[in-house]
Amino acid sequence: MIKVQDLKKVFKPNITAVNSVSFELERGEIGCIIGTSGCGKTTTLKMINRLIEPTSGKILVGGDDALSVDAVSWRRKIGYVIQKAGLLPHLNVKDNISLLSKIMHKEKNFIESRVEELMEIINMPYAQFKDRFPIELSGGQQQRVGIARALMEDPPVLLMDEPFGALDPITRNSLHEEFWNLNEKLHKTIIIVTHDMDEAFKLGHKIILMHKGDIVQVGNKADFLERPANQFVEDFIKGQVHE
Amino acid sequence: MNKLLFLLLLLGSFKAFSIEPLIIGSKSFSESLINAEMLAQLLESKGQPVTRKLNLGGTKVAFDALNHGGIHVYPDYTGTGYVMILKKNGERDPIKVHEIVSKDFLSKYDIRWSKSLGFNNTYALTVRADDPKFSYANKISDVSGKLDRARLGAPYEFMERQDGYKGFAKIYNLNYKPSNLTSLNAGLMYNAIKDDQVDMIVSYSTDGRIKAFNLKILKDDLNYFPPYQPAFLAKTNSFIKFPHLKAAIESLEGAISEDEMIEMNDQVDRLKQRPSAIARNFLIKKGLLEGSVTKSQKDQGILSFMISRKKELMKILGEHLLLSFVAIICALIVSIPLGVLLTRKKRAAQIVFPIVNTIQTIPSLALLGFLIPILGIGFAPAVLALFLYSLLPLVRNTYEGIKAVDRNFVEASRGIGLTNMQILLKVEIPLALPIILAGLRTATVIVIGTATLAALIGAGGLGDPIFRGVATVNSNLILLGAIPSALLAIAADKFIGLVGNAFVSKGIKLKFERQA
Ligand SMILES: Nc1ncnc2c1ncn2[C@@H]1O[C@H](COP(=O)(O)OP(=O)(O)OP(=O)(O)O)[C@@H](O)[C@H]1O
Ligand SMILES: [Mg+2]
Numbered sequence: 001m002i003k004v005q006d007l008k009k010v011f012k013p014n015i016t017a018v019n020s021v022s023f024e025l026e027r028g029e030i031g032c033i034i035g036t037s038g039c040g041k042t043t044t045l046k047m048i049n050r051l052i053e054p055t056s057g058k059i060l061v062g063g064d065d066a067l068s069v070d071a072v073s074w075r076r077k078i079g080y081v082i083q084k085a086g087l088l089p090h091l092n093v094k095d096n097i098s099l100l101s102k103i104m105h106k107e108k109n110f111i112e113s114r115v116e117e118l119m120e121i122i123n124m125p126y127a128q129f130k131d132r133f134p135i136e137l138s139g140g141q142q143q144r145v146g147i148a149r150a151l152m153e154d155p156p157v158l159l160m161d162e163p164f165g166a167l168d169p170i171t172r173n174s175l176h177e178e179f180w181n182l183n184e185k186l187h188k189t190i191i192i193v194t195h196d197m198d199e200a201f202k203l204g205h206k207i208i209l210m211h212k213g214d215i216v217q218v219g220n221k222a223d224f225l226e227r228p229a230n231q232f233v234e235d236f237i238k239g240q241v242h243e
Numbered sequence: 244m245n246k247l248l249f250l251l252l253l254l255g256s257f258k259a260f261s262i263e264p265l266i267i268g269s270k271s272f273s274e275s276l277i278n279a280e281m282l283a284q285l286l287e288s289k290g291q292p293v294t295r296k297l298n299l300g301g302t303k304v305a306f307d308a309l310n311h312g313g314i315h316v317y318p319d320y321t322g323t324g325y326v327m328i329l330k331k332n333g334e335r336d337p338i339k340v341h342e343i344v345s346k347d348f349l350s351k352y353d354i355r356w357s358k359s360l361g362f363n364n365t366y367a368l369t370v371r372a373d374d375p376k377f378s379y380a381n382k383i384s385d386v387s388g389k390l391d392r393a394r395l396g397a398p399y400e401f402m403e404r405q406d407g408y409k410g411f412a413k414i415y416n417l418n419y420k421p422s423n424l425t426s427l428n429a430g431l432m433y434n435a436i437k438d439d440q441v442d443m444i445v446s447y448s449t450d451g452r453i454k455a456f457n458l459k460i461l462k463d464d465l466n467y468f469p470p471y472q473p474a475f476l477a478k479t480n481s482f483i484k485f486p487h488l489k490a491a492i493e494s495l496e497g498a499i500s501e502d503e504m505i506e507m508n509d510q511v512d513r514l515k516q517r518p519s520a521i522a523r524n525f526l527i528k529k530g531l532l533e534g535s536v537t538k539s540q541k542d543q544g545i546l547s548f549m550i551s552r553k554k555e556l557m558k559i560l561g562e563h564l565l566l567s568f569v570a571i572i573c574a575l576i577v578s579i580p581l582g583v584l585l586t587r588k589k590r591a592a593q594i595v596f597p598i599v600n601t602i603q604t605i606p607s608l609a610l611l612g613f614l615i616p617i618l619g620i621g622f623a624p625a626v627l628a629l630f631l632y633s634l635l636p637l638v639r640n641t642y643e644g645i646k647a648v649d650r651n652f653v654e655a656s657r658g659i660g661l662t663n664m665q666i667l668l669k670v671e672i673p674l675a676l677p678i679i680l681a682g683l684r685t686a687t688v689i690v691i692g693t694a695t696l697a698a699l700i701g702a703g704g705l706g707d708p709i710f711r712g713v714a715t716v717n718s719n720l721i722l723l724g725a726i727p728s729a730l731l732a733i734a735a736d737k738f739i740g741l742v743g744n745a746f747v748s749k750g751i752k753l754k755f756e757r758q759a
Contacts, residue, residue: 051658076660086655090673090748099669100659133750135757149659 001027001189002048002157007057009043017043019213021057025206027156028187032204034194036236040213041193045159048191050074061157076100079150079158079188083165087134087142087149093119094130097149118148121182140171147179151186158190164199176202197237209233264292265485268305268314268701271298271714272429273511273518274364274449274504278318278473278495280522285491288532296620298710300608300699301400302327304615309476310352313620313701316477316488320364322469324348324356324476337363337470353479357492359472362449362501366401366468369446371436372459377443382462387416395419396441398429408445414467430512430716433458449501451509473499494531515717545726548719555708560727562703566622567690567735570629574637574686577630579679582641583667592642603635607696615700625694625702632693633686640682644675673748677755680743684736691732695724705731 002025009018018040025031033041046052048059050071059066066074087096095102097118098111116126122144134142143163150158164172180203183190194200200207201221209216209224217229228234265286269279276297283293296314299305302323308314324344325331334340341359348354370377376393380386386393395417401407402424411417427435432444433452446453448460475492482489507525510516526532549556585592602610607628614624648671656666672679695706705724712720744752 049658051654072660072662075658080655080658082651082655082658086651086658088652088656088670088674089754090750092750099656100661103661103665103669133748133753135750135753 001025001029001062002191003058003060004044004048005058005060007044007047007059008055009040009047009052010055016213018047021210021213021215023206023208023215023218025189025191027189028183029205030183030190030192030203031206031208032192032194032200033208033210034197034200035210035216037195039210041210042161044210045161045191045193048157049078049080049159076104076153077155077157079153079155081143081146081150081158081160081163083162087137087145089134092131092133093124093137093145096134096145097152099149101152114152115148118151121151121185122148123178124148138171139167140175143167143175151188156189158188160190160192162193162195165195172199179203209236262290262292263484264294265316265481265488266294266296266314268299268308268317269295269297270302270305270317270319271300271699271710273508273715274447274473275318276518276711276714277507277511277522277525278360278475278499280519281495281526282316282318282475282491284519284523284526285494285531286485286487289487289491291485291487291491296701298698298707298714299620299701300611300710303612304620304700307615308620308701309354309478311616311619312478313615315481315485316475316492318360318473318475320471320473321356321359322365322471325469332469335466335469337472340470341472341474348476349479354476355479355482357475358496359474360495361473361497361499362504363470363472364447364449364504365463365471367446367448367453367460367463368443369436369453369458369460370443371439372457374442377459377461380461382464383415383417383467384464386461388418390417390419390443392423393419393443394423394425394441395443395445396425396427396432396435397445398432399426400429401445402426411467414465428713430714433512434716449504449508451505451507451512454505455509455513498529498531499525512715515715515719518715543719545719545722549723549726552708552723556723556727559703559705559707559724560731563691563694563697563705563728563731566625566629566694566697566702566704567687570626570690570694571633571683571687573626573630574633574690575683578634578637579641582638582679583645583671585638585642586645595638599635599638602631607632607693608699611696611700620701622702624700625697625704629690629694629697633690636682636685636689637679640678640685641675644678644682645671647678648674674751676743676747677751680739680747683743684739687735687739688732691728691735695728 004024005022007018007021010016021040021044023031033044035041043052047054048066050066054067061078088099091099094115097115101111101114115130119126119129124141124144137145146163164175167175176199192203206218206220207224208218211232217224217233219227224233224237228237267279267283269275279295279297283295286293296308299308299317302319305314305317305319306328309317321337321340321344325334325340329344329347331343334343341356345356348356368383370380377386397408412419425441429447432441433446433450433456435441436444436458437456446458452458453460477488503525507521510521511518520537523532523534524536527534527536543551581595585595610628610631611624614627618624618627652670652674653666656670661669694704695709697704698706698710705728707724708720709724712718712724
């Protein structure tokens with residue numbers, strides 16, 4: 001479904017943020033990119049969304065080549081959620097979710113029913129929440145609206161940069177559950193960037209461990225616990241896993 | 244044949260209806276206003292339409308306007324032309340000075356001087372008649388070297404000009420202490436000497452208040468001051484364009500005696516009569532105009548005064564609003580895109596902001612002075628000056644407002660697929676709106692206040708009565724302009740606040756409340 005090949009990013013003057021990253025995810029699969037701070041997770045994600053132009057490499061989604069179309073229309077096809085959701089404070093919940101659809105002049109009735117449907121999915125009743133502004137929502141609610149906004153155009157791929165990072169542990173846990181159940185229904189291909197190995201183990205079909213711009217190991221929970229690729233992976237898991 | 248006649252008639256009547264108005268200027272003191280009014284009313288009685296640009300802010304403004312076609316005629320004094328414009332000095336004979344200015348103005352500027360209107364209005368060193376300190380003095384030489392404790396008040400213009408204070412003090416050995424010298428508005432210095440705020444003033448010899456306040460003129464026994472004979476100035480081609488102009492001016496030549504001028508000035512300065520009414524009465528008495536003399540008006544309270552001037556008030560209020568509105572709209576059209584552009588181009592911001600900041604610090608009168616040679620007088624330079632003054636708050640607040648938008652919101656918007664223009668219009672500007680609106684309010688208050696100065700360059704507005712009031716020490720006139728302009732500024736500020744607030748998203752207001 002999504003295939004990333006030899007992705008590389010060198011910032012000016014000569015900072016190699018991402019050296020060579022390749023991985024693949026099937027439809028409905030969740031991949032978690034994890035690694036120490038500054039290892040290139042956000043840069044990788046932004047390249048996939050074309051917020052950052054790759055220095056070299058290839059990105060394919062369902063056979064479409066990301067780098068052969070224009071950046072704005074590519075971004076419209078990919079769902080994108082950033083930390084703290086990035087909800088626009090001057091728009092209410094409904095307008096935040098439907099911002100892009102309105103700009104693209106989608107039909108009004110369609111927008112209305114789609115927003116209503118998405119708000120059911122994220123467990124925020126339409127009538128109760130549609131007119132609220134971001135400042136009138138809790139952190140967890142903001143995060144759910146952020147996800148709904150990313151799903152509005154029904155993208156095949158969802159990119160999420162530390163989506164649950166700013167939440168307290170209890171909210172985070174319940175959102176994990178919800179999110180997992182949600183994707184059982186939606187079957188999106190999802191990439192989540194995280195700092196938290198627990199989160200990666202819980203949500204990721206595939207875990208992609210990065211270090212200094214390169215991938216160290218790709219695999220599932222069992223692979224990491226039973227067959228760590230090297231000493232760094234072992235140390236990383238030890239430092240991170242609190243079970 | 245009939246058709247041709249009809250066409251000719253039509254053309255003729257068309258021409259009659261479209262006579263170009265003759266623009267008369269004056270400086271902003273009573274005598275100049277009265278003299279200009281006389282000529283204006285004479286011309287109007289002959290069917291020549293007249294536009295009045297009275298209250299021009301000084302010799303430079305009035306002369307530049309005449310020279311560059313902003314006005315067609317205005318009254319000035321031979322001594323002023325001789326000293327201030329030709330930069331000459333030395334000759335004291337009135338006839339010779341008149342000859343010199345007539346000849347030089349014609350060759351240099353193609354401007355003609357009329358014959359003198361009759362009186363002479365020169366500077367005069369003046370004291371209180373009952374001041375025991377000066378009971379012995381009748382001529383200026385009498386007080387030479389005896390002034391180490393005396394306080395002098397003089398008009399700004401006198402302290403600056405070539406035949407002014409410096410040479411005067413030197414020739415007569417006037418030994419004032421520098422700390423005892425005060426520059427004053429010419430209209431206000433008479434009250435200052437009357438109320439013992441100063442001991443001596445450099446007055447104008449035809450001012451009515453010399454008699455009314457029981458002041459005494461010390462004779463210029465060394466002939467320091469040049470003659471100041473009033474006359475009308477106009478370009479040669481104005482006499483061709485306006486056939487009634489020559490006769491109208493000629494009928495005023497030699498027509499006004501010194502006593503008559505003193506009396507008329509007193510009527511305006513002290514007794515608060517309108518210059519137009521005083522000029523009219525004079526013309527009627529001299530048989531130059533038909534009609535009956537109007538009685539003098541009583542002192543009025545400000546409210547009844549305003550009501551009696553309702554028509555004038557509406558006119559200048561309209562002018563003021565138009566000036567301010569056009570300036571603000573132009574400034575908005577320029578500032579918002581400029582402010583946005585500067586957030587994108589750091590280098591440009593480093594160049595543009597110092598320029599806009601500097602414009603803001605130029606004193607408004609000086610800015611108007613710069614603009615006259617380029618744009619003449621009237622609406623255009625006034626609007627341009629106001630426009631320039633409102634740039635800073637608008638550009639700066641647009642710039643700061645957009646800079647202050649959290650980059651996360653921009654990134655999130657770009658991430659979901661908004662173009663740069665969509666991000667600007669749907670995200671950055673709505674988020675910056677409260678700050679941009681604050682800039683608009685500041686700019687509007689500045690513009691409405693500064694627009695009062697437009698009167699000094701003949702653009703009208705609420706400043707018109709203010710400057711006439713200052714010139715003639717008439718507080719009713721000052722208030723006639725000052726009260727509406729203050730109210731207008733407050734009202735505009737509140738109005739923009741209210742209307743603008745309706746455009747600010749509730750989400751942002753809630754956020755501000757939460758932060759407060
Ligand atoms: N625009 C840029 N210009 C130059 N260097 C950059 C830029 N963006 C990121 N970098 C550098 O690239 C490296 C990778 O950054 P990136 O944001 O991808 O890290 P990350 O893995 O997301 O870290 P964190 O967990 O702290 O978010 C860092 O060293 C960072 O300083
Ligand atoms: Mg990051």
